[in-house]
Structures are given as C-alpha cells and as structure tokens.
Amino acid sequence: MRAVAAEGVWKFYGDYPALRDVILHAEPGQCxxxxxxxxxxxxxxxxxxxxxxxxxxxxxxxxxNDPRETETRRRVxxxxxxxxxYDELSALENLMLFGRLYHLPDxxxxxxxxxxxxxxxxxxxxxxxxxxxxxxxxxxxARAFLHQPSVLLLDEPFTALDDRxxxxxxxxxxxALAEGxxxxxxxxxxxxxxxxxxxxxxxxxxxxxxxxxxxxxxxSDPGWVYARYGEG
Amino acid sequence: MEFIRQMLVIxxxxxxxxxxxxxxxxxxxxFALVILLLFxxxxxxxxxxxxxxxxxxxxxxxxxxxxxxxNRSFAREVPNDCLDGLVAAPISAxxxxxxxxxxxxxxxxxVELVSLPxxxxxxxxxxTRQFWALLLVLALxxxxxxVIGMIFSALTVNIRLRELMLPLxxxxxMIPALMGAMRLSTDLVAGKPxxxxxxxxxxxxxxxxxxxxxxxxxxxxxxLVG
Amino acid sequence: xREKIIYGLGVIAxxxxxxxxxxxxxQLPDEASQGMIYRIIFFHVPAAITAMLCSAxxxxxxxxxxxxxxxxxxxIALSTTEVGLAFLAANLVTGSIWGRIIWGIWWTxxxxxxxxxxxxxxxxxxxxxxxxxxxxxxxARISAVFNIFAFTDxxxxxxxxxxxxxxxxxxxxxxxxxxxxDMFRTAALNLLALCLxxxxxxxxxxxxxxxxxxxxxxxxxAHAI
Numbered sequence: 001m002r003a004v005a006a007e008g009v010w011k012f013y014g015d016y017p018a019l020r021d022v023i024l025h026a027e028p029g030q031c032x033x034x035x036x037x038x039x040x041x042x043x044x045x046x047x048x049x050x051x052x053x054x055x056x057x058x059x060x061x062x063x064x065n066d067p068r069e070t071e072t073r074r075r076v077x078x079x080x081x082x083x084x085x086y087d088e089l090s091a092l093e094n095l096m097l098f099g100r101l102y103h104l105p106d107x108x109x110x111x112x113x114x115x116x117x118x119x120x121x122x123x124x125x126x127x128x129x130x131x132x133x134x135x136x137x138x139x140x141x142a143r144a145f146l147h148q149p150s151v152l153l154l155d156e157p158f159t160a161l162d163d164r165x166x167x168x169x170x171x172x173x174x175x176a177l178a179e180g181x182x183x184x185x186x187x188x189x190x191x192x193x194x195x196x197x198x199x200x201x202x203x204x205x206x207x208x209x210x211x212x213x214x215x216x217x218x219x220s221d222p223g224w225v226y227a228r229y230g231e232g
Numbered sequence: 233m234e235f236i237r238q239m240l241v242i243x244x245x246x247x248x249x250x251x252x253x254x255x256x257x258x259x260x261x262x263f264a265l266v267i268l269l270l271f272x273x274x275x276x277x278x279x280x281x282x283x284x285x286x287x288x289x290x291x292x293x294x295x296x297x298x299x300x301x302x303n304r305s306f307a308r309e310v311p312n313d314c315l316d317g318l319v320a321a322p323i324s325a326x327x328x329x330x331x332x333x334x335x336x337x338x339x340x341x342x343v344e345l346v347s348l349p350x351x352x353x354x355x356x357x358x359x360t361r362q363f364w365a366l367l368l369v370l371a372l373x374x375x376x377x378x379v380i381g382m383i384f385s386a387l388t389v390n391i392r393l394r395e396l397m398l399p400l401x402x403x404x405x406m407i408p409a410l411m412g413a414m415r416l417s418t419d420l421v422a423g424k425p426x427x428x429x430x431x432x433x434x435x436x437x438x439x440x441x442x443x444x445x446x447x448x449x450x451x452x453x454x455x456l457v458g
Numbered sequence: 459x460r461e462k463i464i465y466g467l468g469v470i471a472x473x474x475x476x477x478x479x480x481x482x483x484x485q486l487p488d489e490a491s492q493g494m495i496y497r498i499i500f501f502h503v504p505a506a507i508t509a510m511l512c513s514a515x516x517x518x519x520x521x522x523x524x525x526x527x528x529x530x531x532x533x534i535a536l537s538t539t540e541v542g543l544a545f546l547a548a549n550l551v552t553g554s555i556w557g558r559i560i561w562g563i564w565w566t567x568x569x570x571x572x573x574x575x576x577x578x579x580x581x582x583x584x585x586x587x588x589x590x591x592x593x594x595x596x597x598a599r600i601s602a603v604f605n606i607f608a609f610t611d612x613x614x615x616x617x618x619x620x621x622x623x624x625x626x627x628x629x630x631x632x633x634x635x636x637x638x639x640d641m642f643r644t645a646a647l648n649l650l651a652l653c654l655x656x657x658x659x660x661x662x663x664x665x666x667x668x669x670x671x672x673x674x675x676x677x678x679x680a681h682a683i
Contacts, residue, residue, distance in 0.1 A: 014594035015529075015671055016678035052319060053458035056527070068457065073322040082313025084320075088249045100241045101321040103234075143317065383607070387600050391590045400586065401604065404579045405611050408618035415622075436618055447610060451603050454524055458596065 001064050003028045003151055003182035004049060008058035011044055011206075018044050020206040021058070026182050026199070028150070031173070033193040033214070034186040035225065036203035042186035043081075043155050045203065049184065050078045050153045062151055074102060077149035079157050083140035087129035091120055091139050094128060095146060102147035114142040118168055134162035141169055145176070152176060154185040158192045166192060190222030202229050238323045242331025249308065250339060256304040257339055264297035264347045268354055282355050287418030289355075291410050293347055294370075295377060295403065298340040302381030303398050305336045306389045315389070315456070325453035329382065337378045344370055361423040369420060372437040373413030376444065380405055383448040386455045412436040464661050471654035478648045495559040502552040504649035505545045506574060508656050510612075512542025513581065517609035520602035529671065532598035535605055536588065537663035539581055541656050546578050569623035573616045580608045580615075594674065 004026040011019040019041045026032045036042050047053055049060050051067030065072045078084075085094040092111055099107025115121045118138040128136060137160070144152065152173070158166055173183055173196055187193040194200070200218060202210040202225050210229040217224050250256060271289055275281055309315035318328055352359050359366065384401045388394045403410075412433035419430050426434065482497050516538040523531035553571045558564050565571075587604055591597035 012595065013678065015675035050320060051457070052316065054527075070322045070324070073320060076320065078316065078320045080313055080316050082311075082316060084313050084317030086245075086249055086314055087311060088252050089245075093248070097241065097245050098317065098321065101238065101318075101323055103322070380607075384604075387603060388587075388590075390596070391587075393590055397587065397590055401583045404576055404583060405607060407576055408611070408614045411618055411622060432621055436614075436621070440614060443610060443614070444607070447607065451606065454599065455603055458599070 002026070002061070003030070003063060004184060005061045006045070006049060006058070007061070009045070009048060009055045009060060010057035011041070011048060011053070012056040017056075018206050019048070019055075022203075022206075022208055024201055024208060024211060026184055028182050029177060029180045030198045031177050031183040031185070031196050032199045032201060033190075033197035034184060034201050034203060035188075035190060035193070036186075037230075039205075040203040041206040042203055046078075046153050046155050046184065046186055047080070050076060074147065075150040077144035077147065077152045079140055079144045079152075079154045081155060083136050083143075085128050085136070085139050085143055088127065090125045090127055091115060091131075091142075092124040094139065095142060098143050098146055104147060110146060114146050117145075117172070118142045119164070133160065134165045137161050137165045138168055141165075141172060145172055150181050152181060152183045152185075154183065156187055156189075157185055158187060158189040170196060194219050194222055200225060202226070204230055235324065235327050238327045239331040239334065242318075242323070242328055243334045246305075246308075246332055246335035247338065250304075250335070256301045257343065260297040260300040260340075260343045261346060263300055264293050264343055265350060267293045267296060268347065268351055272354055277355050279356075282357055283422050284418065286351075286355070286357060286359075286421040287414040287416065290348070290351060290417050290421075291373065291414045293351075294340070294344050294374070295406065295410060296399075297343050297347070298374065298377050299381055299399050299402060301339050301343065302336055302378060302385055302402075303395060304385075305332050305382045306385040307394065310389060319456055325456050326449045328456075329386070329448060329452040333378055333382055336382060337375060340378060341370065341374050344374060357421060359421045362420040362425055365426050366417065366420045369413055369416045369434070369437070372434070372441055373409060376409040376413075376437065376441045377402075377406060379441065379444050379448050380409075383444075383452065383455070386452060409437055409440045412440070460661070460665070464658055467654050467661075468658045471651055471658060474647065474651035474654065478644060478651055481644050482648075495556060498552050498556050500645055500648045501652075502549055502556060503645060504652045505549040505552065506570070507649055508652045509542045509546040509549060509574075509577075511653065512538040512545065512656060512660075513577070513609055513612065516542065516605055520605040520609075523598055523602045527595075529594070529598060532602065533664050533667040533671075534660070535602060536667060537660045539584055539605065540663060541659045543578065543581050543585070544659070545652065545656060546574055546581070549574055550578060567623070569620045570616075572623075573619045576615050576619070577608075577612055580611060584608060594671070 002025045004024075006022050006024040009019055009022040010017055022045060024032075024045075034042050034045070044053075048055050049062070049067060051073065060067055062072050062076060067073070067076065086097075089097070092115065095111035095114060096107045099110050104110050112121065112124070115124050118141055120135060120138055120142065123131065123135060128139065131139065141157075144154075157169060161169065170192065177183060177196070177198075183196070185193055194214060197214045200210070200212065200214050201208055210225060268289075275285075306315070309318060319325075348359060351357065381398070381402055384398055388397050388401070391397060415433045416426075416430055416437075420426070424430070478500065482500050516535045519531045519535040519538065523529075523535060550571065553568070553574070554564050557566050557568070557571075584601055584604055588597055588601045591600055
C-alpha cells in the first residue's frame with residue numbers, strides 16, 4: 001500500500017486554484033523532495049497531506065486512510081514553518097506533553113531519549129523561550145520524531161537551521177529512511193535535500209511538472225530539474 | 233476514557249503555562265479591581281443602590297475581566313504555530329476544546345472568587361448569606377462565558393484585530409446568560425434564596441450552557457481545521 | 459434571465475407597496491386608542507418578520523456552506539444577513555418613532571424592541587467579522603459558524619428579554635383584543651410586499667458578490683504571473 005497518495009488534488013483560494021490536479025505518491029522507505037519556486041504551492045500541498053486543510057477537489061490518503069483520522073494522525077509527524085513547541089514550558093515538559101497526546105507508553109523515558117538524540121539533554125529543564133534558534137529547531141525535530149511516525153512531512157526544514165541542527169536532522173532522516181519510514185520534504189535548499197532524496201517532484205504554479213527518481217545529474221547540478229522542467 | 237485523559241492533558245498544559253507566566257490572570261485581576269474601583273465613583277454606594285445593582289456590577293466585572301483570560305485561550309497557541317502541533321496530534325477537536333475550557337473556566341472562576349470579597353469590602357456588602365447558591369450561579373454563568381469566549385477565540389485566532397473583535401462578538405451573544413446571572417446574583421447577594429420566583433433564570437442559565445456547549449463541541453472541528 | 463426576474467419581482471413589489479400605501483392611508487380608519495400613528499404597524503411588524511425570515515435563511519445557508527463548501531451558499535448567507543439587518547433597522551426606527559409619538563420617549567425597553575436591538579448588534583458582528591478576514595474560504599467558514607451561533611441565540615434572547623420584561627412590566631405597543639380583518643389583510647399584504655422587496659435586494663446583492671469573486675480571482679491570477 002502506498003504510504004502517501006494524493007489523487008487529483010485541487011485547492012482553491014476563492015476561485016483561484018493554488019493547486020491544480022496534483023497527483024503524487026510516496027512509498028515506504030522513500031524520501032520525496034518537493035521542490036518549486038515561492039508560491040508554487042508546496043506548503044499548501046504539504047498541509048493538505050498533513051490534514052491541516054481539506055482539498056477542494058480530490059483526496060489524499062495516508063496508508064489508505066484519510067489524514068484526519070485519529071489512527072493516521074498517530075503515524076504522521078509534521079514540521080512546519082513554526083516549531084510548534086511552547087515557549088513557556090521546558091524542553092522536557094514540551095516533549096512529555098506530546099508524548100502524552102500521542103499516548104506513548106512511557107512519555108518521560110521517550111522524551112529523555114529524544115532530548116539526547118538531538119543534543120538537548122543538558123537543556124532539558126530550560127524554558128524554550130531562552131533557547132537559541134538552533135536549539136529550538138532541534139526541539140521541533142525531537143517533537144516530530146517522538147512518536148516514531150511512519151510518515152514525516154517537513155516544510156522547508158533546513159531553512160534557518162545552523163549547521164549542527166542540519167547535521168542532526170540529516171542523521172535522523174537517514175535513520176528513519178533506513179527503518180522504512182516515508183519522508184516528504186519541501187525545500188529550497190536543494191543540496192541538502194537532494195543528498196537524502198530518493199525521488200523528486202517539481203511543483204510549478206500549483207501543478208506537478210515533474211515526478212521521478214533522483215538521478216546523478218540532479219545531485220551534481222541541483223538546478224537541473226528547474227532548468228529542464230520548470231518555466232524559466 | 234481516552235477522551236477524558238487527553239482532555240486533562242490539555243487542561244494541565246494550559247494551567248501550567250498560564251501559572252508559570254501569570255500574564256493573563258494578573259491582567260484580569262487588575263482589571264477587575266480597577267472596574268470595581270471605578271464603579272464606586274459612578275454612583276453613591278448607599279446600601280439601597282448597591283443592593284439593587286450588585287448582581288449587575290459583579291457580572292460586568294466578571295464578563296470584562298473574564299474576556300481578557302478567554303482571549304488568551306487560543307491566542308496562546310498562535311506563537312510558534314503551536315496550534316498546528318495540537319491539530320496534528322491524535323486528539324479530537326472536542327477533547328482539545330473541553331480541555332482548554334476546563335483550564336480557562338478554572339482561571340476565570342479564580343479571578344471571580346478573588347473579586348467577590350474585594351467587592352464585599354469596597355461596597356460594604358455581605359455576600360455570603362446564600363454562599364452555595366451564589367457559587368452555583370457563578371459556576372453556571374462562568375461556564376457559559378467560558379464556552380462562548382473560547383469558541384469565539386478559536387474563530388478569531390487568525391484575525392488581525394482579534395482583541396477588539398472578541399468582546400464585540402462575545403457580549404451580545406452572552407446577554408441572556410449575563411442577564412440571568414445578574415438577576416440571580418442580585419437576589420442571592422441580598423440574601424434571598426433560590427425560589428420559584430427566580431429559578432426561571434437558573435433554568436435559562438442551564439439551557440444556555442447546554443445548548444452552546446453542544447453547539448461548540450459540534451462545530452469546533454470545522455473552526456480549527458480548514 | 460436573472461435580471462428579468464429581479465425587474466419582474468421589483469415591479470410586483472412596487473405595485474403591491476403602492477396599493478398598500480393607498481389602502482393604509484386612504485381606506486382604513488383610525489385606530490381606537492392610538493389615532494393616526496398606528497398605521498406605522500403595517501411596516502413595523504412586517505419588517506420584523508421579514509428580518510426574521512432573512513436570518514433563518516442565512517442560518518440554513520451557512521450550514522449548507524459548511525456541508526457543501528459551495529460559495530453560492532456563503533453569498534446567499536451574506537446577502538440575506540445584510541438585507542435582514544436593514545429591515546431590522548427599519549423595525550427599530552419605526553418602533554422608536556411609534557414610541558415617541560405614543561409615550562413621548564424615543565426608546566422604551568419594550569421586550570420586542572430590546573430583543574430586536576440585541577439581534578441587530580449580533581448580526582452587525584457577523585458583518586464586522588467578515589470584514590476582518592481577507593481569505594474568502596476562511597471568511598466564509600468562520601462567518602458561517604458565527605451565523606449559526608447568532609441564530610441559535612435569537613430565540614434565547616427573545617425568551618430571556620420577555621421574562622425580564624414580565625418582571626418589570628413596561629408599556630406594550632399593541633394592546634389586547636382582536637384585529638380588524640381589513641387591517642389584518644393589509645398587514646399580510648404589506649408583509650408580502652416587503653418580502654418581495656427583500657428578495658429583490660438579496661438578488662442584487664448576490665450579483666454583486668459574484669462579480670466581486672470574479673474580480674478577486676482575476677486579481678490572484680494577475681499576481682501569480
């Protein structure tokens with residue numbers, strides 16, 4: 001069964017189509033890099049896949065089910081533009097909150113594990129509002145990975161990360177892929193993304209202009225896809 | 233059971249976050265005290281006048297101060313896109329709403345319970361004669377205020393003039409409940425018990441709370457998920 | 459085609475109104491206790507009923523939008539709310555004038571007028587809410603939810619204000635007793651005329667909304683290039 005399948009997805013803002021007949025899928029163990037210019041619709045598409053908004057036409061299925069179903073939500077991890085952690089709580093409190101929401105058997109233990117994996121164990125009791133930007137990003141990563149999601153949806157995850165945070169994220173993503181999880185990430189930073197990606201999709205003005213396996217040409221010249229399939 | 237467990241997780245989170253900063257609750261308390269102070273200049277607090285308007289005055293204070301707290305209820309989820317994290321989690325919108333409602337209900341009730349003795353002192357009113365009945369009215373009225381305040385806070389969470397819009401939307405809808413609470417409170421503060429004379433207002437409060445709680449639970453998912 | 463319907467209904471409404479005005483002023487006698495001014499009731503009460511019908515339609519259309527996500531329902535909800543608000547305002551103004559003539563004061567806290575005022579403020583909030591949201595789908599969704607809340611509150615408001623007033627009785631506009639059949643017929647006819655007028659206004663407003671949506675869409679296309 002396909003991990004993620006978008007079939008004929010349209011999204012309208014008023015009568016303006018932000019997404020036009022998007023057909024996209026990803027299998028378990030694949031890492032799909034979703035690329036496209038600003039305003040192409042990457043964030044819109046990712047948020048529909050994650051279940052934050054509904055498609056105007058068409059549908060999205062995650063492991064055959066609607067993204068909004070409770071069981072499906074348990075299996076999806078999302079990192080958007082915001083870090084989705086609370087400034088007034090500590091790193092540990094934040095992770096334990098999400099651990100409890102995702103009904104993990106031992107929230108504290110899992111939270112501590114992930115703090116270690118993201119290099120935040122020494123700051124576990126610090127309030128998030130005192131964290132540096134890189135630390136906040138790493139905590140967001142910990143939050144998204146905490147419940148061992150089968151599908152990871154990341155919206156421009158490498159933007160504004162410091163190099164330590166990028167290294168952490170790349171390591172975790174490689175591990176996740178090796179474990180058979182599915183990753184879809186939208187990005188401008190083609191180099192970091194194309195290292196990890198197994199597949200690439202180009203979104204151009206709301207429509208899929210290219211969807212296929214990552215090739216050596218793409219890795220050596222990240223602009224290749226834009227040049228070949230994009231519009232100028 | 234899962235519903236209740238998740239609800240309580242959210243309640244705990246909201247209470248912990250608020251009690252750590254105490255921003256909303258301090259502002260709300262300060263506001264309540266200021267209004268109580270201001271009103272003492274608006275009229276001459278003779279015993280007669282005070283008795284007539286006690287319920288009205290109390291609930292104006294509670295409504296205004298309460299809205300300050302309730303505005304924060306979903307507004308606190310906006311920084312860092314925390315609302316995304318909650319919507320993505322396997323928690324039903326209804327459990328999220330009820331969890332927050334409980335937390336905010338507790339906070340607003342706390343402000344009210346502090347304001348009552350202050351009111352008693354400033355206006356020289358003995359309000360404890362029908363204590364438990366008054367507490368019941370406080371609870372019912374505050375629940376109505378909480379539910380409406382919160383669902384409208386969720387409605388306006390992405391709007392730029394949120395702080396301005398929320399009171400304008402909440403108060404007209406609250407008028408029936410506020411009126412009932414005011415009538416009952418005036419009687420109870422004056423020492424009159426609940427009786428067949430005023431229990432129509434009690435029934436109004438219960439009906440108001442039931443109807444709007446149900447409506448909010450049904451519609452909250454539509455509000456939060458686009 | 460739509461234009462023909464609008465014109466057609468408009469003409470019927472105008473003719474009916476003219477006929478009613480004639481009968482109101484020329485044919486019907488003065489009322490026993492109130493004299494000349496009672497004739498305002500032929501507009502005061504039908505305006506309220508029209509406003510109520512508009513708000514009911516708005517609530518249904520809001521619910522329909524939430525179910526189907528078809529923007530036509532949102533446009534109808536908006537148009538009927540606006541038109542209903544206008545008729546409610548007419549109800550308030552005529553009520554105020556009536557009160558001034560009969561009792562010498564511009565406002566009495568009469569149960570029905572007070573409820574009408576609260577409902578007016580409620581639905582004015584709906585319009586304000588719409589104005590504060592720019593994105594059309596979000597605006598439609600959020601305001602639809604608010605509309606449902608507002609409409610649910612309307613009966614609660616009416617009952618609670620009625621009970622409030624029975625505890626503090628105030629002068630009531632229409633004394634008891636039966637209504638003359640001629641007067642009743644005129645009132646009913648005027649209700650029909652006002653409903654037709656309301657329909658015409660809603661249709662015109664709907665057309666405006668459609669055009670606005672087209673413009674918004676074209677603007678987005680233009681920005682995207």
